[in-house]
Amino acid sequence: MMTGSSFFLSALAGLLACCIIQRYKLINPYILMVMMYVGINIILTASLNLINGYMGEFSVGHAGFMAVGAYVSSILTVRVFSAQYAQWFFPLALIAGGMGAGLVGMIVAIPSFKTRGDYLAIVTLAFNMIVKSAIENIDAIGGPRGFLGMHRLTTLPWIFIWTVLTLWIIRNFIYSNYGRGVLSIREDEVASELMGVHTRRVKVLTFVISSFFAGVAGGLFAHLLQFINPNSFNILKSTDILIMVYLGGVGSIIGSILGATIFTVLLEILRPLQVWRMVIMPLVLIFLMLFRPRGIMGLRELRLFVPEQYRKAVARWRLKRKKYDAVS
């Protein structure tokens, strides 16, 4: 990765650019909207990639976590915080939404201890459905009619901040010992346990991080659209996120970015086709599965994203060794 300081500088520059664009309305509002959706989708894709790509598990109900985050954050900004201060409480609401989603993620992690593959897929889908059904049954938050009243609190700078934060945290997590634990679970769970990895703890941790960010994405989504209903978070939404993960590449941050961007943009470009979009999309997915099941950047990463310490570990050691041998 670029060294810490150059990373922060470029992030700051990017943030500044976003603020300027937003404030002075430099970009056509439609394109701005699409950019913001891209950001939300990147967060969703990267967070799902953590479970499906890096950990090799099979979570198919990601929209359920999004729903929790969306509703929790919306209820907070509309019912709890007073309108004029909602803007300042926005990040708190998002984090609260994320934590709510994280809690659900912790629960979903438990079945993953004993089940894999198809069964886990069903469990996670069932969770998705249960969350959706539960929301439909709670009349106080609108039930099937949905919930509205949110202010347009999601802006380009906020999207930028959260997207960068998500990617940064996920990348940090992966290139740490915990991340290695995650990867080892994917490769061979039994061997992983035998190497001393607490697979259960790692799974819970990963699910929580993943669902947290999905919840944040849900909150950003809710305050962009300003209206949410249970149907926005059904299996079709989960499938969209799956497509983005498997399109861009499993177990890859640049893959998540690519998948989310291509998918969102493609969907917009194909908008004139209306309902035929949804006919083409699954065909694209099937095509991918048949010919490139790991996605465009499957298991590969952009060198820029790999931490320097990690990349140069072997070289540094060899250098040290040489010096040591030369001295002795």
Next chain:
Amino acid sequence: MPCLEVKNLTHYFGGLCAVSDFNLALDAGELIGIIGPNGAGKTTIFNLITGIYRPTKGVVRFKGKDLTGLRPAAITVRGIARTFQNIRLFNNLSVLDNVRIAHYAGMKYTPLEGILHIGRFGREEERISESSLELLDRFNISELAETEARNLPYGMQRRLEIVRALATKPLLLLLDEPAAGMNPSEVHRLIDFVRIIRKEFSLTIILIEHQMRLVMGVCERIMVLDFGATIAEGTPEEIQNNPKVLEAYLGQEAAV
């Protein structure tokens, strides 16, 4: 006090008895072998000791403490490591990462430090990398540190598996058919290898093997299993001449 004590270990898979009444008292530093025809239950015993299965009956005690029913990760932390019959490396990860993972249990930073890359993270990672590379270097694989494990030649993969097991700093090492697929000269080198690591790392070793040269050449004591039951136990010489052993391997005619 024996290092490893196994008493009346019995395990059923549904109605099938895989291991019946296995007993073992192992002292620290010993090197013993378990042999027997395929399906005799040898790997199951390893699986039971390392916690992959919970035994139907019986007790496993390590350094005086009861291990029965603990999760594999907890058992590994206590000092038991193993390799597998059909190599279970982390294929898509690099050689270095394979060994680094073995340091998971001893890691000294919290998830929060791991997520933010602050605090003890940097130093610990450095320590883990160095320790792993030193170990790899000791066994002459450090040149391949950044290669993906699945791209290694077979012999190297076997070696990596053992190195990885050693990285967990075990007291007891369980080797499951380490010579599988090796030719005689490779087996010869493996014999030296086992002797060296035993001395250098002060290990107690249990070996499952089919290659008699390895077993007879290196084990001080041998146990013979057939259909889950222990049919013989003794020194290599005693085992070689035991009629029951011959019968188990070669059939009744040969024993006569």
Next chain:
Amino acid sequence: MSYFLQQGLNALQLGSIYALIALGYTMVYGILTMINFAHGDLFMVGAFFCFLAATYLGFPFVPALLISILGVAVLGVLIEQLAYKPLRRAPRVSAIITALGVGIFLESFTLALTPYPQHVPALMTNKTYEWLGVSISTLQILIIALSLGLMFLLDFIVRRTMVGVAMRAISWDKTIVPLMGVPVNLIISVTFALGAGLGGAAGTMYALAYPVIDPYIGVMVGWKAFISAVIGGIGNIRGAMLGGFILGGVEIFVAAFLPSTYRDFVAFALLLILLILRPHGILGKPHAQKI
């Protein structure tokens, strides 16, 4: 008392439809260890085939039923050949995602062709009888009888014919069976055809019982049928039938005592509990994995 009998009858009707569709899931799982997530949508296509046959071809009941069964059977085999067969050796993930994709494709394609819900004309005169205070319609009798008939037929095929033996053999061991001269690919296709055909039949009956259909009817019904298969033990044919009636019963009685919006919730909660406590279902056998 008659209230309970009435509900019992409704449960039988609903359960029959679930059971028929559940059979499709379970047969495909048994033979390929794959969950065909698109199966619910095949059921939906069956309903639409019936609609097409009745509206545009003016067919009466029996031909419409046959068209829907055959049409969906052919479609099922087509999907298997084009999308699933190439992925037989691929990681499970790919197969499941593909199945999800196929399902969405079927829904969207149907939606593109028929943007508005369609009304299926009545294909038979529906008379209602009164018996012990319970009202029974000929339609209900037909659905239940036809479903049971088809189920017995399937059970017969699986247990008494060579095709059935082959199917069961393949579900036990896929590698050895071809060495014994069994045309594995053909049998797999037959399995798909049978499962899909049953789904198509269920679609027709659904279309008659609930004449307004849209492309998304397969989603929920598909899931309920899938839950039924899991309840009975996925891969087990008798289990699928049992599970279908159990779920039908649970749903009807939940709806009788709780607001109807709880139906789905309870069904999924049941699934979750089952998967956690007894994943192999009622008639299934636990799967031991050799390490």
